[in-house]
Amino acid sequence: MMQVENIRQEFPALAESVYGKPLVYLDNAATSERPRSVIRKWTEMSEKYNANLHRAVHRTAALATEEYEATRDAVRAYLNAEFREEIIFTAGTTASINLVAFSFGEAFVRAGDEILVCESEHHSDIVPWQLLCGRKGATLKVLPVDDSGHLRLDLLPELLTPRTRLACVAHVSNVLGLVNPVKEIVNICHSNSCAVLVDGAQGIVHQRVDVRDLGCDFYAFSGHKVYAAPGTGVLYGRRELLEQMPPYMGGGEMIGTVRWTGTTWAPLPQKFEAGTQNIAGTPTLRPALEMAEAMRDPAVEAEQERIKTFMLNELQRDARIRLYGIPAAPEEKIPLFSFSVEHSHHEDLALILDKMGIAVRSGQMCAEPLMDRFGVTGMVRVSFAPYNTLREAEYFMKSLDRAIKMLEG
Amino acid sequence: MYDEWLDKYEYLIDLGHRLEAFPEELKTEDRLIKGCQSRVWLDATVEDGKLYFRADSDAIITKGIISLLIGVYSGRTAREIADDDFSFVDRLGLRENLSPTRANGLASMIATIRQMAQNHV
Numbered sequence: 001m002m003q004v005e006n007i008r009q010e011f012p013a014l015a016e017s018v019y020g021k022p023l024v025y026l027d028n029a030a031t032s033e034r035p036r037s038v039i040r041k042w043t044e045m046s047e048k049y050n051a052n053l054h055r056a057v058h059r060t061a062a063l064a065t066e067e068y069e070a071t072r073d074a075v076r077a078y079l080n081a082e083f084r085e086e087i088i089f090t091a092g093t094t095a096s097i098n099l100v101a102f103s104f105g106e107a108f109v110r111a112g113d114e115i116l117v118c119e120s121e122h123h124s125d126i127v128p129w130q131l132l133c134g135r136k137g138a139t140l141k142v143l144p145v146d147d148s149g150h151l152r153l154d155l156l157p158e159l160l161t162p163r164t165r166l167a168c169v170a171h172v173s174n175v176l177g178l179v180n181p182v183k184e185i186v187n188i189c190h191s192n193s194c195a196v197l198v199d200g201a202q203g204i205v206h207q208r209v210d211v212r213d214l215g216c217d218f219y220a221f222s223g224h225k226v227y228a229a230p231g232t233g234v235l236y237g238r239r240e241l242l243e244q245m246p247p248y249m250g251g252g253e254m255i256g257t258v259r260w261t262g263t264t265w266a267p268l269p270q271k272f273e274a275g276t277q278n279i280a281g282t283p284t285l286r287p288a289l290e291m292a293e294a295m296r297d298p299a300v301e302a303e304q305e306r307i308k309t310f311m312l313n314e315l316q317r318d319a320r321i322r323l324y325g326i327p328a329a330p331e332e333k334i335p336l337f338s339f340s341v342e343h344s345h346h347e348d349l350a351l352i353l354d355k356m357g358i359a360v361r362s363g364q365m366c367a368e369p370l371m372d373r374f375g376v377t378g379m380v381r382v383s384f385a386p387y388n389t390l391r392e393a394e395y396f397m398k399s400l401d402r403a404i405k406m407l408e409g
Numbered sequence: 410m411y412d413e414w415l416d417k418y419e420y421l422i423d424l425g426h427r428l429e430a431f432p433e434e435l436k437t438e439d440r441l442i443k444g445c446q447s448r449v450w451l452d453a454t455v456e457d458g459k460l461y462f463r464a465d466s467d468a469i470i471t472k473g474i475i476s477l478l479i480g481v482y483s484g485r486t487a488r489e490i491a492d493d494d495f496s497f498v499d500r501l502g503l504r505e506n507l508s509p510t511r512a513n514g515l516a517s518m519i520a521t522i523r524q525m526a527q528n529h530v
Contacts, residue, residue: 345447348447348469351418351470352415352470355415362446363446377467378446406418407422407469
């Protein structure tokens with residue numbers, strides 16, 4: 001069994017100090033720290049295998065290509081996708097969603113069609129759809145959340161119409177930390193001939209993702225939230241759909257032949273990987289996902305459960321604090337907690353906590369419509385990773401209490 | 410080092426609490442300083458060739474910082490303010506808050522005060 005303390009040794013950034021205090025890093029939902037195995041792979045790609053992929057015949061290019069394509073196989077296996085060409089490497093979740101918004105939009109969305117998004121989506125799963133609807137004369141519809149943060153699934157059937165082409169839902173909300181019932185949503189949408197895109201930016205970190213079991217048509221995630229290098233990401237897409245979609249960007253290895261009379265496309269997945277790939281970064285997805293798997297260890301998961309129980313109890317019993325995203329059962333929530341404090345501004349709290357060595361997120365968390373829904377200008381968010389400890393959670397709660405008292409004056 | 414910071418914040422919080430009330434009707438879009446995570450309003454009036462500032466913020470530390478700034482610059486001429494290098498911010502040890510990426514937007518507050526002064530030169 002792995003112990004959390006042993007895991008922490010693998011993440012050098014966790015040993016850092018800020019303002020003379022040990023760093024307590026609780027902004028994992030924005031960017032997670034990176035293990036040595038990822039940093040090693042990143043360096044190795046730069047030191048030994050630095051060459052353009054796919055095209056050149058020389059040895060270094062061949063080795064770099066092997067690393068890159070082996071990563072595709074690893075991601076396919078991790079997601080349990082059926083075909084390796086269903087794995088497209090991108091620059092992150094935002095890039096993945098924009099790809100779908102453009103290419104799926106070109107293939108399938110016409111004036112008068114509808115796209116459905118959830119009220120709790122990240123801006124990256126809202127704005128690309130607004131842009132698509134603007135281009136095509138389509139309508140954006142919104143599935144609301146209730147006061148506890150749960151999606152109003154009861155409203156889904158009536159929001160879906162014969163014109164709804166795509167529904168977009170986060171696997172786990174980056175603000176509420178609630179695991180959405182994606183499988184159920186997929187079933188309802190599919191029986192209405194509507195495709196489903198899942199924003200997996202948070203889900204990939206805290207859930208076992210099996211795209212065939214979920215049944216979704218697209219699943220997007222970023223590397224930097226799941227221990228890999230920044231600027232890496234994945235789009236899983238069902239082959240049948242990807243084949244019907246035109247390229248997003250043109251140039252580089254995405255072509256078949258280029259003629260003045262017309263150009264043809266490379267087969268999947270190259271069709272969607274225009275330009276020079278993130279040669280050094282993308283291969284870090286392999287050790288990163290291996291680390292994610294290794295951390296699904298009983299001892300580590302037990303500590304995560306203790307943190308979750310402690311945080312839910314503490315945040316809900318304090319009358320000054322309002323927690324957003326109240327789970328009906330513990331397994332519905334990942335260890336991510338957004339809250340506001342009566343008479344204390346989120347920015348003030350984050351500034352003081354920072355000086356106590358605690359990294360948290362404050363503000364709108366890229367979810368302005370959700371802030372409006374709950375009538376706040378922003379929230380404080382603490383998000384835990386498997387390398388965080390219950391002691392850190394306790395230190396956080398103690399520090400939060402001190403910060404609130406300071407602000408009360 | 411860390412207690413020094415918390416002392417600094419205690420002081421700014423206290424300043425923020427004591428800042429003169431800002432009229433609600435002045436909380437308009439054009440008085441809002443862009444580039445802050447919290448909302449900061451700044452208003453300037455000219456009397457006998459001198460600028461007088463009033464300000465408010467929904468975050469108390471930011472309110473303390475803007476209180477410091479307007480305490481230093483209120484009652485000075487537009488020329489004096491426009492020519493000032495704002496080095497007192499360094500002397501107060503607030504330099505860390507000056508980076509353009511800092512959420513509380515001290516840099517934006519200074520830029521706005523400068524701009525207001527320049528408009529009146």
